[in-house]
Amino acid sequence: MAGTNALINLLNNLKNFWQSRHKVIEEKFDRSLPFGDYIVxxxxxxxxxxxxxxxxxxxxxxxxxxxxxxxxxxxxxxxxxxxxxxxxxxxxxxxxxxxxxxxxxxxxxxxxxxxxxxxxxxxxxxxxxxxxxxxxxxxxxxxxxxxxxxxxxxxxxxxxxxxxxxxxxxxxxx
Incomplete structure (x- = not known):
């Protein structure tokens, strides 16, 4: 159960990260990117x-x-x-x-x-x-x-x- 909760937390953190980066990139450059390009x-x-x-x-x-x-x-x-x-x-x-x-x-x-x-x-x-x-x-x-x-x-x-x-x-x- 602890492993499942950790995985859910990780996925939620990644989703929140993506949402915040997506908003910044969309506002600044008017584009949406593959997930890796938000990180790298x-x-x-x-x-x-x-x-x-x-x-x-x-x-x-x-x-x-x-x-x-x-x-x-x-x-x-x-x-x-x-x-x-x-x-x-x-x-x-x-x-x-x-x-x-x-x-x-x-x-x-x-x-x-x-x-x-x-x-x-x-x-x-x-x-x-x-x-x-x-x-x-x-x-x-x-x-x-x-x-x-x-x-x-x-x-x-x-x-x-x-x-x-x-x-x-x-x-x-x-």
Missing amino acids: DRWEKAQALGFEEGASVYDNVCVFGDVQVGKNSWIGPNTILDGSGRLMIGSHCSISAGVQIYSHDTVAWAISGGKDAYEYGTTRIGDDCYIGPNTIIAKGVQIGDRCIVGANSLVLNDIPNDSKAWGNPAKLQL
Whole structure:
């Protein structure tokens, strides 16, 4: 019985905490967030991950391996940052919600019945880039500085500086 009461008290405390934080965030930013984002500060999480000053990353972002993020870059919610082969994101970047950035793949491993190794390649996004929502960036892709990648794009090839690309697969726009 004592354990049940302690659990009920804990749940009530969490509910009260959520209600008070929800009210503050709603009034200040006009938004509602997943529970973890009321507890975890985006800038503190980025700092704990070794990201540069002013970078922020939501609590629900998956971060694997060697991921480097430059100053004042924003990593949106529900993203995957796969640094198992090394991932570098420059400064002043906006990585929108639902983006998946990979630095490895398991294609050779899967089609060989597990005989071949995973493949790795450094993936880089330059400074001052915008990556649209739900974009997927494959391992080893290099995106230059000041680039825009449109929403829902599949980026399989490098994108040079000062370019715009979108589509599935992403194509440079002139």
